[in-house]
Amino acid sequence: xxxxxxxxxxxxxxxxxxxxxxxxxxxxxxxxxxxxxxxxxxxxxxxxxxxxxxxxxxxxxxxxxxxxxxxxxxxxxxxx
Numbered sequence: 793x794x795x796x797x798x799x800x801x802x803x804x805x806x807x808x809x810x811x812x813x814x815x816x817x818x819x820x821x822x823x824x825x826x827x828x829x830x831x832x833x834x835x836x837x838x839x840x841x842x843x844x845x846x847x848x849x850x851x852x853x854x855x856x857x858x859x860x861x862x863x864x865x866x867x868x869x870x871x872x
Contacts, residue, residue: 796853813861820854831844
């Protein structure tokens with residue numbers, strides 16, 4: 793929820809769907825990939841749970857923001 797709020801505030805500041813939705817989801821995907829690749833190197837169940845929780849949060853954020861970006865893209869295409 794916090795990441796979606798950050799994305800919404802970014803849209804209010806920039807008025808750009810590309811920066812607030814597409815770029816934000818791309819950064820989330822990259823961070824999730826980095827964290828997921830680090831997880832086998834971590835020892836202990838606590839840090840592993842934290843890393844996998846962050847990965848899951850970032851992936852859920854991608855899944856919630858992508859439909860918004862796709863919808864806004866097609867609406868802008870229809871207006872042209």
